[in-house]
Amino acid sequence: MAEGQIDFWFTMGSTYSYLSVMRLADVESFHGVRFRWRPFHLLLILQEMNHVPFADKPMKTRYMWRDIERRAAMYGLPVKLPAPYPVKQSVTANLVAIVGMREGWGADFVRAAYRRWMQNGEETGSEPNVSSSLRDIGQEPGRIIALANTSAANDALLSETDAARHLGIFGSPTFAVGQELFWGDDRLGDAISWLKYGAVRRT
Amino acid sequence: MAEGQIDFWFTMGSTYSYLSVMRLADVESFHGVRFRWRPFHLLLILQEMNHVPFADKPMKTRYMWRDIERRAAMYGLPVKLPAPYPVKQSVTANLVAIVGMREGWGADFVRAAYRRWMQNGEETGSEPNVSSSLRDIGQEPGRIIALANTSAANDALLSETDAARHLGIFGSPTFAVGQELFWGDDRLGDAISWLKYGAVRRT
Numbered sequence: 001m002a003e004g005q006i007d008f009w010f011t012m013g014s015t016y017s018y019l020s021v022m023r024l025a026d027v028e029s030f031h032g033v034r035f036r037w038r039p040f041h042l043l044l045i046l047q048e049m050n051h052v053p054f055a056d057k058p059m060k061t062r063y064m065w066r067d068i069e070r071r072a073a074m075y076g077l078p079v080k081l082p083a084p085y086p087v088k089q090s091v092t093a094n095l096v097a098i099v100g101m102r103e104g105w106g107a108d109f110v111r112a113a114y115r116r117w118m119q120n121g122e123e124t125g126s127e128p129n130v131s132s133s134l135r136d137i138g139q140e141p142g143r144i145i146a147l148a149n150t151s152a153a154n155d156a157l158l159s160e161t162d163a164a165r166h167l168g169i170f171g172s173p174t175f176a177v178g179q180e181l182f183w184g185d186d187r188l189g190d191a192i193s194w195l196k197y198g199a200v201r202r203t
Numbered sequence: 204m205a206e207g208q209i210d211f212w213f214t215m216g217s218t219y220s221y222l223s224v225m226r227l228a229d230v231e232s233f234h235g236v237r238f239r240w241r242p243f244h245l246l247l248i249l250q251e252m253n254h255v256p257f258a259d260k261p262m263k264t265r266y267m268w269r270d271i272e273r274r275a276a277m278y279g280l281p282v283k284l285p286a287p288y289p290v291k292q293s294v295t296a297n298l299v300a301i302v303g304m305r306e307g308w309g310a311d312f313v314r315a316a317y318r319r320w321m322q323n324g325e326e327t328g329s330e331p332n333v334s335s336s337l338r339d340i341g342q343e344p345g346r347i348i349a350l351a352n353t354s355a356a357n358d359a360l361l362s363e364t365d366a367a368r369h370l371g372i373f374g375s376p377t378f379a380v381g382q383e384l385f386w387g388d389d390r391l392g393d394a395i396s397w398l399k400y401g402a403v404r405r406t
Binding site for chain 1: 252253254259260262263265266269270273274276277371372373374383384385386389390393397402403404405
């Protein structure tokens with residue numbers, strides 16, 4: 001068992017992040033590592049880079065869904081694909097997530113919202129996803145959405161986005177072990193290996 | 204041991220393909236699969252997509268080299284990074300590779316050229332890489348470069364590029380099991396699993 005912590009940077013418009021969101025709790029207990037969930041607003045960084053990962057690339061998008069479908073099956077995760085993409089209001093989902101991280105129910109919200117997105121076709125950040133996901137986890141939508149609309153929540157999200165940019169993050173999910181970045185659900189094993197051994201080893 | 208064949212689609216301007224090029228022979232004997240090496244000219248497809256994977260994205264490029272460095276260490280492959288990138292004449296390297304695939308020394312050439320690129324800093328497709336890599340494997344550069352400059356070689360490369368485009372390939376390396384595509388060195392395990400079980404399984 002390794003002591004230590006991995007920062008899990010994610011944005012709620014990211015499709016591939018579903019694969020991580022849904023398995024981190026199991027990975028945590030299996031490997032004895034802790035994840036710190038850090039929502040940020042990747043879209044700002046992508047716009048600065050003038051980078052559109054998928055939405056204007058139909059062949060790559062088709063591949064993405066197939067790849068997610070095969071890997072979700074490997075992890076035993078249900079999917080109904082393609083899910084709505086790109087999502088129009090990832091910022092709202094990220095704001096609610098950041099409120100949730102402060103109040104202690106953030107990871108539960110993120111899982112509920114991703115379940116609705118990837119299993120039911122309700123995109124994150126829009127209704128009914130936001131209110132339903134909050135109700136799924138026993139939170140009152142009115143109170144939370146009001147908090148998500150405060151400048152305090154907005155400042156917190158921008159501050160985390162600045163921290164992500166400063167680390168050199170350009171995609172979601174990204175796992176950070178100190179300054180060392182591992183981009184993609186498929187690099188989670190590399191991140192755990194780095195935390196344990198200071199090197200990427202075959203598992 | 205699985206019976207069957209995986210098409211290994213690659214272009215010689217691709218950095219990540221180094222990780223596959225150098226280990227496919229071992230993977231082949233370990234897993235009892237066969238790879239058919241299929242050079243194609245990815246740059247044409249990327250230009251049609253208006254897609255620049257790395258060269259105009261410094262943060263992503265920096266990450267790419269670090270990721271390759273860590274994974275090369277995992278595979279026990281030497282590297283001297285960053286290597287020259289993007290390479291200016293990947294088309295020449297691809298043409299020589301396609302001549303080599305027909306004559307039977309293609310994979311040896313590709314390995315020699317990648318070794319020189321990623322270990323010595325000589326970019327593929329330009330001199331001294333092309334002639335030196337040919338000499339490394341006992342081929343006479345003058346004869347081969349003349350063959351690579353024929354319209355027959357050019358037609359063969361365009362025809363393979365058409366086949367790749369038709370399959371929906373947009374990156375290198377891509378492993379194809381029939382119509383099923385697996386993009387990236389990090390999906391080689393998924394491709395082998397698909398060939399053996401018709402599903403992506405945990406290894």
